[in-house]
Amino acid sequence: MKTGLNRIGLALGLALGLGLSATQAMANGAWGGGDLLRRRFADGREYAIQIVQGVAQSPFQETRAELRDWISAHHAELVTDLAQSMQVWTEASQGTCARTQYRAAAPIVLSFQTCYRTSSTEDAAWLLIHESVHHFNIVDEVFADEIAGAIMKEWKAAMLKEMPICKNQNNVVANGLLGSWEAEMDLAMRMNPEAAAKIDYAELSFVEDSSAAKLFTGMGQCAFLAGHLELRMRLREGEGFTTKIERSPFVLVEHNGTTVLVFDEDLGARPGRIDYHPSYLQLARANEAKDDLLFFGGDHGWEPHFPFRRKR
Numbered sequence: 001m002k003t004g005l006n007r008i009g010l011a012l013g014l015a016l017g018l019g020l021s022a023t024q025a026m027a028n029g030a031w032g033g034g035d036l037l038r039r040r041f042a043d044g045r046e047y048a049i050q051i052v053q054g055v056a057q058s059p060f061q062e063t064r065a066e067l068r069d070w071i072s073a074h075h076a077e078l079v080t081d082l083a084q085s086m087q088v089w090t091e092a093s094q095g096t097c098a099r100t101q102y103r104a105a106a107p108i109v110l111s112f113q114t115c116y117r118t119s120s121t122e123d124a125a126w127l128l129i130h131e132s133v134h135h136f137n138i139v140d141e142v143f144a145d146e147i148a149g150a151i152m153k154e155w156k157a158a159m160l161k162e163m164p165i166c167k168n169q170n171n172v173v174a175n176g177l178l179g180s181w182e183a184e185m186d187l188a189m190r191m192n193p194e195a196a197a198k199i200d201y202a203e204l205s206f207v208e209d210s211s212a213a214k215l216f217t218g219m220g221q222c223a224f225l226a227g228h229l230e231l232r233m234r235l236r237e238g239e240g241f242t243t244k245i246e247r248s249p250f251v252l253v254e255h256n257g258t259t260v261l262v263f264d265e266d267l268g269a270r271p272g273r274i275d276y277h278p279s280y281l282q283l284a285r286a287n288e289a290k291d292d293l294l295f296f297g298g299d300h301g302w303e304p305h306f307p308f309r310r311k312r
């Protein structure tokens with residue numbers, strides 16, 4: 001299926017000299033519109049597993065007893081079923097996006113024609129939980145909806161109380177951020193001369209620690225990554241220099257369609273209290289990881305970014 005997006009992707013790929021022939025690119029299936037949909041459901045399955053695992057200890061207080069009992073009795077098996085059910089895509093039209101049989105780990109047949117309405121990973125996760133409920137010989141559509149709805153509602157409540165981790169292997173920043181970065185001064189002079197004039201040296205390090213996410217409550221979302229950051233800077237001051245070292249817990253979340261680093265405004269200076277400070281963050285992967293670039297932005301989208309490269 002050669003969609004408009006596919007053609008743009010191909011043109012871009014060729015212009016960038018990726019050296020893939022058109023047939024290879026089609027075979028790799030990286031750029032088709034349908035492939036994005038497939039990706040969304042593959043991510044949706046990962047997310048669904050994290051959601052169901054994430055509510056394992058939840059009270060389901062506002063869920064009626066029949067649903068609560070069903071969830072608690074089938075919780076572990078539901079996770080297994082989500083992981084084992086294959087997704088089979090069809091070009092044929094079907095009444096609903098997904099169809100499946102009433103037996104454990106039955107394949108889920110998804111239709112390109114109807115599934116395009118599923119516009120987010122979260123929607124895909126909801127749908128896949130619903131389908132997995134059918135695998136426990138639940139024929140009643142309303143009951144399957146209610147189970148999926150109750151689990152999603154509990155997940156949202158859990159996200160307000162504490163911040164769960166939702167790993168996503170396609171989030172570029174989350175998957176490249178850990179480690180140490182040093183200011184790329186040549187590029188900084190071009191991108192952000194005002195800041196570059198003040199900074200003699202800067203180094204940023206990120207260490208993973210999922211428990212750091214628990215400090216960030218009330219945000220109603222999950223984090224791609226959590227941990228501790230350290231910023232070391234040598235600043236020009238008159239004729240001399242001053243050195244600054246700052247440390248803070250952080251989470252990496254989605255905001256306005258972009259990945260945002262949230263850390264403590266006071267960089268951990270007041271234990272037990274977090275003042276949320278956001279910074280837009282971009283990461284550009286290079287051919288080799290050592291050449292990756294990290295762009296550290298401000299707390300508004302329009303502010304200039306400051307470039308870093310991996311520390312050598």
Ligand SMILES: [Zn+2]
Pocket residue numbers: 130131134141144
């Ligand atoms: Zn159904």
